[in-house]
Amino acid sequence: MLNYPILWDSGIYLPELGLWLDPRQPRPRAVISHAHSDHVAAHPLAYATPATRRLVTHRRPSLTTVQGLEYGQPLRLEHCSLTLHPAGHVLGSAQALIETDWGAILYTGDLKTRSGFTSVPAIPVPADVLLLESTFGKPHYRFPDSAEVIAAIVSWCRSVIDSGATPVLLGYSLGKGQEILSALAAEGIHIALHASLFGVTEVYRELGCRFPQYQVLGAALVRPTVVITPPTARRNGLREMLGEFKTAALTGWAMDPSLKARLEVDAVFPLSDHADFEELCCYAERVGATMTYTVLGFDEELAMHLRRRGIRAKALTAIDQLRLF
Numbered sequence: 001m002l003n004y005p006i007l008w009d010s011g012i013y014l015p016e017l018g019l020w021l022d023p024r025q026p027r028p029r030a031v032i033s034h035a036h037s038d039h040v041a042a043h044p045l046a047y048a049t050p051a052t053r054r055l056v057t058h059r060r061p062s063l064t065t066v067q068g069l070e071y072g073q074p075l076r077l078e079h080c081s082l083t084l085h086p087a088g089h090v091l092g093s094a095q096a097l098i099e100t101d102w103g104a105i106l107y108t109g110d111l112k113t114r115s116g117f118t119s120v121p122a123i124p125v126p127a128d129v130l131l132l133e134s135t136f137g138k139p140h141y142r143f144p145d146s147a148e149v150i151a152a153i154v155s156w157c158r159s160v161i162d163s164g165a166t167p168v169l170l171g172y173s174l175g176k177g178q179e180i181l182s183a184l185a186a187e188g189i190h191i192a193l194h195a196s197l198f199g200v201t202e203v204y205r206e207l208g209c210r211f212p213q214y215q216v217l218g219a220a221l222v223r224p225t226v227v228i229t230p231p232t233a234r235r236n237g238l239r240e241m242l243g244e245f246k247t248a249a250l251t252g253w254a255m256d257p258s259l260k261a262r263l264e265v266d267a268v269f270p271l272s273d274h275a276d277f278e279e280l281c282c283y284a285e286r287v288g289a290t291m292t293y294t295v296l297g298f299d300e301e302l303a304m305h306l307r308r309r310g311i312r313a314k315a316l317t318a319i320d321q322l323r324l325f
Ligand SMILES: [Zn+2]
Pocket: 034, 036, 089, 110
């Protein structure tokens, strides 16, 4: 199994099976682990969970070639079977288990092992080869308890409101935004969502998620309100709409001391939709693969730390003889 060809070319390729995992460019047949745009391309044939398929078509209505595959239901393909398992990252996110005659390969996609509000946490699936994401694959990315982080965010929002300004929380339209919205549910604070986040949240609701009341940003705003907006939209007329406001970035990168200055925000909070360093290492231990390839992120660093813990690991991009050019 260790010599089974697994290649990297802006995505993972299993040539014996003719199957790609999250390729950035269109490929003949691919698994889309979740609906974030850096994992989606217009493949002639793709497999994803029904929720991911719905979220993908919300953003790209012309992409009609995604075939829905429920969690835990094996799909028989030539030379292998494909089963999707929850990855905990965003609604619909999946790990892909590919079982062949030579053994089982588990690709995590983006992974979160803590409980979130809108997706089922990832549970380790035993496999012979693990393809592990490594977004936060450096030791200083150790996130505090989520409840503490949420309490700090709420307290910051209240203090901003008390000062007469509007708190603006920055989070991606798909996943992070809905997590923030859910986190504020118990607080009784009025919430306004940027239009792109509002649209995705409506799809989340259609897929069965429940949220506190919210309105779309731009309509007559009820005050005081907390605004949730994607980071890219923070400079688009917020001053005219809100008057005085303060911004906070909610991201795992908040563990970097320089982030606040780099993003030019008033506050940062380490609320992530990924596993932190320790969770990634524990995950690899619990999967118990004979070989772990790290992908997507601090792959070299994470592989090195896994080897120090006695796990056979390598960055997939570092395997020159197997690399596609
Ligand atoms: Zn993602």
